[in-house]
Amino acid sequence: MSKIMLLLSLVLLGAGCTSTGRVSATGESSSMAVLSGQPGDVVVLIFGSPDCPISNALAPEYERLYEHTADRGGRFCLVHARPDVTADVAKQHAKAYKLSMPIILDPDHDLVDALDATVTPEAVVLVFDENGKWKKRYQGQINDLYASLGNRRNHATQFWLRDAIDVSFDGGEVELAYRKPIGCYIERRR
Amino acid sequence: MFLAVGTPEEAAGPTWHGEIAAIVATHCGSCHRDDGPAPFTLQRYEDVAGRANFIEAVVRERLMPPWLPGSAGLPIRDHRGLPEDDIKAITDWVRAGKPIGTAGAEPATVKATAGAAPDLRLAMPEPWIMPAEGGENWGRRQRDKRTFVLPMNNAEALKVTALAYASEAPQAVHAVTFLADATGTARYTDDREVGPGHYMTGDVRDRPTGVMGGVGVGMRSLALPPGFHWEVEPWSEAVMEVHYRPTGREQHLRESLDLWFTDDPASRPVRTMVSMVRQVSVDAEETQRVHDTYTLPVDVDIIGFTPRATGVITSMNLNATWPDGASRVLLDIPDYDPHWRQAYLLEAPVRLPAGTRIGGSWVLENTLDNARNPFVPLERYVTGRRTGAVAILLHGAAADAAEDAQLRRWHSDLMMARQRPR
Numbered sequence: 001m002s003k004i005m006l007l008l009s010l011v012l013l014g015a016g017c018t019s020t021g022r023v024s025a026t027g028e029s030s031s032m033a034v035l036s037g038q039p040g041d042v043v044v045l046i047f048g049s050p051d052c053p054i055s056n057a058l059a060p061e062y063e064r065l066y067e068h069t070a071d072r073g074g075r076f077c078l079v080h081a082r083p084d085v086t087a088d089v090a091k092q093h094a095k096a097y098k099l100s101m102p103i104i105l106d107p108d109h110d111l112v113d114a115l116d117a118t119v120t121p122e123a124v125v126l127v128f129d130e131n132g133k134w135k136k137r138y139q140g141q142i143n144d145l146y147a148s149l150g151n152r153r154n155h156a157t158q159f160w161l162r163d164a165i166d167v168s169f170d171g172g173e174v175e176l177a178y179r180k181p182i183g184c185y186i187e188r189r190r
Numbered sequence: 191m192f193l194a195v196g197t198p199e200e201a202a203g204p205t206w207h208g209e210i211a212a213i214v215a216t217h218c219g220s221c222h223r224d225d226g227p228a229p230f231t232l233q234r235y236e237d238v239a240g241r242a243n244f245i246e247a248v249v250r251e252r253l254m255p256p257w258l259p260g261s262a263g264l265p266i267r268d269h270r271g272l273p274e275d276d277i278k279a280i281t282d283w284v285r286a287g288k289p290i291g292t293a294g295a296e297p298a299t300v301k302a303t304a305g306a307a308p309d310l311r312l313a314m315p316e317p318w319i320m321p322a323e324g325g326e327n328w329g330r331r332q333r334d335k336r337t338f339v340l341p342m343n344n345a346e347a348l349k350v351t352a353l354a355y356a357s358e359a360p361q362a363v364h365a366v367t368f369l370a371d372a373t374g375t376a377r378y379t380d381d382r383e384v385g386p387g388h389y390m391t392g393d394v395r396d397r398p399t400g401v402m403g404g405v406g407v408g409m410r411s412l413a414l415p416p417g418f419h420w421e422v423e424p425w426s427e428a429v430m431e432v433h434y435r436p437t438g439r440e441q442h443l444r445e446s447l448d449l450w451f452t453d454d455p456a457s458r459p460v461r462t463m464v465s466m467v468r469q470v471s472v473d474a475e476e477t478q479r480v481h482d483t484y485t486l487p488v489d490v491d492i493i494g495f496t497p498r499a500t501g502v503i504t505s506m507n508l509n510a511t512w513p514d515g516a517s518r519v520l521l522d523i524p525d526y527d528p529h530w531r532q533a534y535l536l537e538a539p540v541r542l543p544a545g546t547r548i549g550g551s552w553v554l555e556n557t558l559d560n561a562r563n564p565f566v567p568l569e570r571y572v573t574g575r576r577t578g579a580v581a582i583l584l585h586g587a588a589a590d591a592a593e594d595a596q597l598r599r600w601h602s603d604l605m606m607a608r609q610r611p612r
Contacts, residue, residue: 051230053361059438060322084240097439147561150253152435152529154324154334154564185244 017043017077017102031106034077035114037128042074042168044161045124046142047081047117050093052184055121057152058142059097065142065162066101072169076101081120081186083107109189115139119183123161125168138164140179149182203282205291206235210283213276214238217255220408227360227407239288246284249277256407256530258497262522263507265537266494268409308354308448312340312428317442318386320362324436334435337392337399338445339380340428342370348426349419349457350402352450354411355430359441365433365531367404367496368447369394372423391575392431396605398577399431400496401462403585406532411448414460415493415539418587419452421459435529458587460493461597465508465550466578468608472502472556474568480580483549487600488593490542492586494535495521499552499580501528501562502571506552508582513545520548521582527562533585541589552580576609 017034037043046062048055062078069076078101080090090103106112115124115136125138143156164174204210214232222232231237238245248254249272257270283289324334342348350370357363371377371394380388392399402420403412414420428447467480497506505524511517521534542548556563556571565571573579588594 053229053437056438057323057436082240084236144566149248149251150527151561153562153566157566185241185247187239187241187243 017045017075017104031079031104031108031110032114034075034079034104034111035126035134037075037126037132037134039128039130039132041126041128042069042072042137042165043126043128043134044069044074044076044165045079045111045115045126046077047079047112047120047122047124047186049080049082049120049184050085050089051082052120054146054152054183056097057145058121059099061142061156062101063099065165066099068162069165072165074165074169077104078102079104079106079111079117081106081109081112081117083109083189109186112186112188117186119181119185121183122181123164125161125164125174127168136177137168138174138177140181142181146182203286204279205283205289206238207291207293209279210238211235213272213279217270217272217276221255225360227363227410229361235290239290242284242288246281249280256527258523258526258530259534260522260524262519264518264520264540267535267537270408306450309451310342310348310449311446312342312449313446314338314340314386314444316386317358317444320359320434320436320441320443322436322438322440335389335391335431335433336387336443337376337380337390337429337431338387339371339376340430340447341377342422342426342428344422344424344426347424348422348449349452349454349459350422350449351419351452351457352411352413353402353405354448355405356410356446356448358444359434359437362434362437362441363432363443363445364407364435364529365404366445367392367398367400367431367498367533368402369397369399369429369431370402370420370422370426371397371429372426376427376429387432392429393575393577394429396576396609398462398464398466398498398581398583399429400498400533400583403494403533403535404496404531406530409532412533412535413450415535417454417457418460418493418539419457433528458491458591459594460585460587461594461601462496463490463548463584463586463601464578464581464605465548465584466581466608467550467552468576468578469572469574470554470579471570471572472554473570475557477553477555477557479551479553481549481551483547484604486542486544486546486548488544488597489589490546490586490597491539491589492520492536492542492584493539494533494585496533496583496585497521497523497526497531497581498578498583499526499528499531501564502554502556502560503528503580504553504555504560504562506550506580506582508584509549509551510542511547511549513543520584539586542586548584550582554580576605 066076126134142161144158145156167174218232221228255270375394465482472478508521588597
């Protein structure tokens with residue numbers, strides 16, 4: 001990305017998924033800001049929850065994927081889907097789990113609704129088209145650590161999100177664009 | 191036309207204050223409490239309403255509350271399970287929009303019962319640091335276990351009647367099995383690894399860990415029925431094989447074990463009889479059933495069981511056939527999950543006469559349909575262990591204390607015979 005574009009996107013996005021290790025201010029404008037971008041941008045969102053063990057188990061993988069996405073010039077955010085998560089709770093959680101990516105609170109479920117997220121953890125990979133509109137490249141399960149609800153393996157052997165991120169940067173289509181995620185249900189507000 | 195008289199709330203189904211709070215307090219509160227073994231507290235209306243659809247799904251699919259034994263076996267103490275009516279009440283409540291209802295009496299909250307102070311407390315002097323993530327170890331074994339060895343410094347033999355385990359990371363530690371070792375073997379193994387504990391199993395020669403039972407997620411203490419004890423030889427070390435599930439961050443494990451003793455001369459020592467298959471070999475994609483039988487040499491009062499198996503095993507059971515040919519299921523685990531295993535104590539001891547044949551059977555599913563198969567991608571599953579690649583430990587005491595020595599000798603011979611290739 002050129003310097004000028006980087007600057008531009010920083011201005012456009014505000015708190016939406018750019019500033020490292022910071023919890024964005026709550027409110028519609030900030031959580032939705034992540035859905036604007038420049039043509040070619042790749043944005044990776046993980047819906048998570050500080051008290052969901054299925055999401056927390058993947059914290060080290062989130063951090064690795066964040067670094068990987070940043071290295072390739074993309075944006076990566078953790079979105080807390082539970083309405084009761086305050087900025088303080090999010091900060092403490094990030095510290096305990098050694099998470100340094102930007103974090104978004106979504107208390108009104110603007111992002112949950114816009115992207116139709118159902119559980120935590122659930123990943124969404126967005127790319128922005130020539131008109132600056134987002135398109136979903138991948139949504140769903142991050143890896144195969146969980147075979148089903150309640151059934152966890154010792155370690156993951158398939159890394160679907162990582163693969164989807166790479167394919168998206170390379171401009172391709174993800175073979176299976178939706179993999180039903182396994183996790184803690186998001187209690188929808190509407 | 192007249193409408194039925196009644197407030198909308200009466201007409202509607204269950205409410206939080208009416209039914210749901212009590213169901214949750216009784217069936218979920220023991221684990222889903224502050225500092226408990228489960229991830230979030232389920233106590234207040236907001237706790238439950240804020241994840242009501244999730245809760246409805248896990249109770250409907252019978253994932254919660256967790257409980258492995260089926261109903262075919264002998265009645266087990268502290269049995270868990272949610273009655274059909276309660277599941278329906280939760281479903282109806284969620285569908286009706288989680289009505290709160292009118293507050294009545296405060297729901298009973300589960301409080302830890304304060305018992306007598308322990309006679310001995312063993313604690314790790316320094317913590318072991320549990321990794322943030324699980325992984326594969328050599329030989330594709332499950333890595334997520336660690337054995338700790340704690341000296342008991344007992345100059346005399348001890349009669350243990352109860353034990354209680356406490357974890358510094360209760361949400362990470364699920365199953366822990368116990369053994370007392372006076373041979374120095376566990377200490378020797380432990381000393382060969384740097385830092386607290388060691389990776390090897392807690393078995394000592396042909397004695398499996400679990401000889402002194404084991405605790406699980408919702409049950410961190412074991413109290414033997416009156417008149418029974420576990421025998422601990424002088425200068426023993428307590429061996430604890432700890433199975434953990436990493437939580438996504440490094441955590442300290444500084445575990446402790448409380449013990450209670452008796453000096454009642456009439457108390458009988460509990461012996462552990464092992465149903466096991468020493469070696470298994472299951473091809474990729476293969477499902478196999480394996481069996482084992484032995485015959486009791488003397489009358490035995492059985493008090494409980496400790497199952498031992500990995501996630502390749504999907505079901506197991508233990509049967510007894512009386513000398514007169516009558517038979518019954520002692521323990522039935524139709525859908526085995528190593529994550530929820532623990533020792534099971536019977537509601538009351540059951541006498542099995544000399545000549546009773548004990549049969550153990552296990553189903554191994556080395557397939558991808560078995561969602562708990564830890565060994566993915568599939569390959570041939572071959573494993574062997576002196577204490578059994580799969581096992582169910584049966585805890586009991588000779589009905590006549592004078593026959594205890596005979597029971598022990600018979601069992602030691604049985605274990606020796608099993609070391610010979612078949």
